[in-house]
Amino acid sequence: MTSIRVLAATAVSAGLLFLTACGDSSDPTQAAPGGAGSTAATDTIVVGSANFQENVVLANIYAGALKAKGVKVSTKLNIGSREAYLPALKDGSIDLIPEYSGVLLQYFDKSATAVSSDDVYAALQKATPQPLTVLKQSAAEDKDAIVVTKETAAKYNLKSIADLSAVAGNLTLGAPPEFQTRTDGIPGLQKVYGVKFKTFKKLDPGGPLTQNALKNGQIDAGDIFTTDPLIAKNGWVVLEDPKDLYTAQNVVPLINAQKASDNVKAALDAVSAKLTTEDLIKMNEQVSLEKQNAEEVAQKWLSDAGLLA
Structure with missing residues (x-):
């Protein structure tokens, strides 16, 4: 998903932490054993996540798959946006995080032009800076x-x-704060489509604040992820993107290369080989609509996929 994604305001973070019950209740940016702000133990993989529910579920899937292969694992969830967790990856505070190919490529290379899944992934492999690397992407x-x-x-x-383009001057857009500066955010909307909204409201990354604001008429348009089950439930309209502002965004593990042993790579590649878009939609529905625990949803997926044996 978002090509979905600077930390949201305190109210935003609080709402997201409530939704993702498996997250750490402490400040995820503060030093903690095996967490963001402290260097991970050399024999442990610290799995982080961004601050939205799908990424939390994926982080739990990665963690569970690694544990099943005998890897020592700890988690540090709900860290924040890419601007917050990439520095943690680079300094060794965390080792692994679920990412999305297109938006990650645009973060590393703002001049990137790749659109298709294969082209984006090939470009991403070249653009990812040391000590990081991406493993096999999923469908x-x-x-x-x-x-x-x-x-x-x-x-x-x-x-x-x-x-x-003809009407946005009368409308309000809701999205996370970083949407104001990202290549596929407000700058991209203006450059690619000539779209300039009257007002921008800082909300969360496709989460309950954005969803409720759209539903209640507080915003006219929102940046919402395509795997969000509320789109279908509420009959919302996903506007087509004929000029490919949002390129392929396949789920891909981003890991510190020093922690990517053959055993680790095999476990994560096995996840990527099984994971589908339909799986994401179903798991998002289980967590957001049915209020199931994110870690339990992840474990159920691993079991059904035969990855806990």
Whole structure:
């Protein structure tokens, strides 16, 4: 998913931490054994996550798959956005995190032009800086998307992002704070589509604040991930992206190369070989709508995929 993603405001973080019950209740940016802010033990893989529910589930899947292969694992969840957790990866505070190929490539190389899954992945392998590396990507994909209600789509005859160019000057966009500066955020909307919204409201990365703001009419359009089950439940409209502002965003493990032993790589590659977009949608539904525990959802997926043997 988001091509989905600077830390959100305190209220945003609180809402996300409530949703992702398996997260650490302490400040994830503070020093803790095996957590962000302290160097991980050499014989332990510290798995981190961004601050949205799907990434937390994926982090638990990675952790569970590694544990099943005898790897010592600890987790540090809900760290924040890419701007927060990439420094933690580089300084050794965490070792591994689930990522999304297209947005990660754009983060490392703002001039990247690759669009398809294979091209994005090939470019990402070259662009990823030491000491980091990406392992095999999965077929599972979750993109950022500009989403509106069906009422807004009908009122302004909106089918694609391009249609917003004539009306966005009267509308409010909701998205995480980093959306203001990212290549596929506000700068990309203006450069690629000539879309400039009247107002920008800082919310969370596709989470409950953005969802509720769209549902309640506090925003007219939101940056919401394509695997969000609320899109279908509420009949929301994902605006088409004919100019590929949001490129392929396949789930891929991003890891410190020094921790990528053959055993570790085999366990994570096995996850990537099994994971599908449909799996992401189902697990998001289980956590966000059915209020199941994220770690338990991850363990169930691993069991069903035959990766706990």
